[in-house]
Every structure is written in C-alpha cells, then in structure tokens.
Amino acid sequence: MDRDKIISLMREAGIVGAGGAGFPTYVKAGSKAEVVIANGAECEPLTHVDKELIMAHAPLIVAGMQAIMDSTGAARGVIGIKGKYTKAIDAMRQAIGDEPRITIFELGNFYPAGDEQVLVYDVLGKVVPEAGLPIDVGAVVQNIETLYNIGLALSGAPVTDKYITVIGDVPHPMTVKVPIGITLRQVLALAGGARPAQPTILNGGAMMGRVVDSLDEPVTKTTKILLVLPYEHQLSVKRRRTRQDIELHAIASCDQCYMCTDYCPRHAQGHAIQPHKLILLLASGVAVTDAQMAGALLCCECRTCNYACPVHLSPGDIALTIKRDLVKARADNPYHRQTEVDPYRDYRRVPMNRLISRLDLARYDVPAALTPVAAAFDRVTINLKQHIGAPCQPTVAVGDRVTVGDVIGRTPEQALGVPVHASINGVVRQVTAAHIVIEANERG
Secondary structure (H helix, E strand, C coil): CCHHHHHHHHHHCCCECCCCCCCEHHHHHCCCCCEEEEEECCCCCCCCHHHHHHHHHHHHHHHHHHHHHHHHCCCEEEEEEECCCHHHHHHHHHHHCCCCCEEEEEECCEECCCCHHHHHHHHHCCCCCCCCCHHHHCEEEEEHHHHHHHHHHCCCCCCCEEEEEEEECCCCCEEEEEECCCEHHHHHHHCCCCCCCCEEEEECCCCCCEECCCCCCECCCCCCEEEEEECCCHHHHHHHCCHHHHHHHHHHHCCCCCHHHHHCCCHHHCCCCCHHHHHHHHHCCCCCCCHHHHHHHHCCCCCHHHHHCCCCCCHHHHHHHHHHHHHHCCCCCCCCCCCCCCCCHHHHCEEHHHHHHHCCCHHHCCCCCECCCCCCCCEEEEECCCCCCCCCEECCCCCCEECCCCEEEECCCCCCCCCEECCCCEEEEEECCCEEEEECCCCC
C-alpha cells in the first residue's frame, strides 16, 4: 500500500499509542526509520493485554507491523516479547511465517522492560540520547495494541474499542474488550466488581498508574489496566500521601545511599537523572525550578527508584512532581548528550517476581485471560481529548444519529491530533467542549 495512504488511514482511524501517553501514531509512521520495534513487554506488573492480544490476533499485529515498516521505510521489524510467554511467541512465529524482515526478540522478565529507551538498547544496543526519542537512533517503537489497531485500520476500521486487564482484589480477573466511553465502574463489573468495601483503584497499574478519583470516568484510548486494591494496601497508603508528606519524610530520612539512582533505568543509560540528588537539593532549600533540578526532566516516571529505596521513601514521586513543576514553568533542559551505558546496567535490573513480592501483589499475580463480553452498553461518554496534541472539536449535534465508527470529533486540519469515533450505535445526547455523550436508545 502507498505510504501516504497508510499514514492517512492511521490518522483517520484515530490511532494513538495505546499503552502510554496517547501520541498520534501517524506522526511516527511518517518518520524515516531503520527498524520498527513492537513493544510487547507487558511492563507494568500484572498486565496481560499484550500477551492476550498476541495469542488472539497475531496476524493482525503482524499486518500492522508490516504497514508501519512500509510507511517508515524500515528494513527490519523486531517484536519484543518476554521469553516466559511461550504461547504468545509460538503464535507470533506462526503469524510471521516466512516474512524475512520480521524477527522476535525474547525479553527478560524485569521491570521496566517496556520503557522504550530500555527496549531500544536491549534490542539494538543503541543508547537514545538525553531528552531524545528512539527515532534519534533510527528506531520507531510501537505498542502491540497500537499495531493491532493499525492492522484493523488497513481495512478502514477506526479505534472504537479498548482492551483492558482488570485484576487485583476482584472475583474474576480478566482481560476484556470494551467500547471506548463506558465507565470504569462498568468495566469493573465485568470482573465481578471490587471486593473491598472501600477499594483503591489504580488506572495504569501498580508502578505508573494513578488513583481513580471517580468510577464514572470513561474508558479512553489509553486505558490499559485497572488494579483493584484494599484501602489499607501499602500502595494505596503511599498514593494517598500528600506531596508535602513525601518530601518531608525524604528530607528527614534520606541518607544519600545512592541506591535509587543506581537502579534508575535512565541513569543506567548514562542520563543525568539522579533521584538521590534531587532529595539533597530539596533538603538544601533549593527551589524546584532552580537549574540544578533540571535532571528531573529526564525522569521516565517508572518509579523504579521507589522499589530500590531501603527505607521506603518515594524518590520517584519527588522526581515526578519536580518534573511537572519544571514543565509547567517551561524550564529549559540543558541535557541533550549522547551517553554511554553504565557497565553495571544489566546487574541492576529489577526482577518482576521480586517487584511483585515487594509491592505485596503476589496474591494477585494470576491469569487474566481474554474473556468475551456479553453485556450490552447503552451509554458512552467520548472524551474529545484522548491524545497528545489539540483536542477534537465536535462534528455532531444533539439529536444526531450515529453508528459505530462514525467520526464525531476532529482536530483542526493542521493541528497535531486524530479524530474520535462513535463506539456504539445511538443518538447524540450531549455535546460539550470536553466530551460527547451517546445513548443507544432514545429516552422520552
């Protein structure tokens, strides 16, 4: 298929990175690359989406890989899958068949194997420069579900559904495919609901996820895992702490042992991010917007340093909040070096089983198979901004009838962004600057 046609199909289908911040995929597809890497690392503990998708839809994923290889001119495609997922690897090998350009790279079972810069180095042996992107070393990285969506887009199918793992303190852990725009409450109900009377739910997982404020939030294109925990669980307690409490605790207790920095995956790439030093600067009374704090801009927000701290401080949360302050203040980042990896990098990986044990999640480390959903959903709320870039502007009005796949919002022509689509058949009931509500049946 023609390169421009592939890129146009991706944009029109509304494809964004399905496992991260939601960067519009057509932009990556329009770059020139030497290799495309499929990220099937299942980076977050207890996530099952990528593995389940591979076992169910490997041919579509391979088709998506071939399409983005064609659009970028990449001569190679490498599919990264953890070596322990033997059934997924077998399914992918069968789907690849005699396609000579695509190979499989078996990843180790460590965290964060899916960090794109870690993945690029493991697969290619190349270090992405500070504040850089994989394309700086000739690589494009795509999530497995994103490639699946590209495979669908080749036949004109837009993104209207999302695959989500529901796990933790629920009766029936599972991975499900649901329409974008249903509530998180409805997703949890498919797994039997939360067992605790007062649960804490992490949208995005144990390490990088955020606490869900309301179960009435809608599913978006980047929702991937809902982790249900008791209110008293250690992760729940830590996530409820205020920024002030986290910083004061660190200032009072940190002995500058350097372990948080030793285990930082970006520091191991030679990047100038040093969580222990950020705590020292705070203790010294340096303002978070001071130039010395700029190393926080290189934080990948994985919170590995929290795992590493022997006295259970939260250097990752400190780095993350400083990073957000610097971004808000539009601070300049002085770090753009091409670096070399630490020679001890591979000895400081965090084994996934040890991380799960350290986080007190071992009881929830169970299968979460892809499970068909029989429920019908009669209402969805489609957010008009589900991606990095400009928000969509509504293209429908209250009272309009829509069918699954109809465009209901678009970004301005020259703006970064992709359209959003109806995920159920129905009638438009509400249109605001933030979202569009569709109901399956008219209500008197």
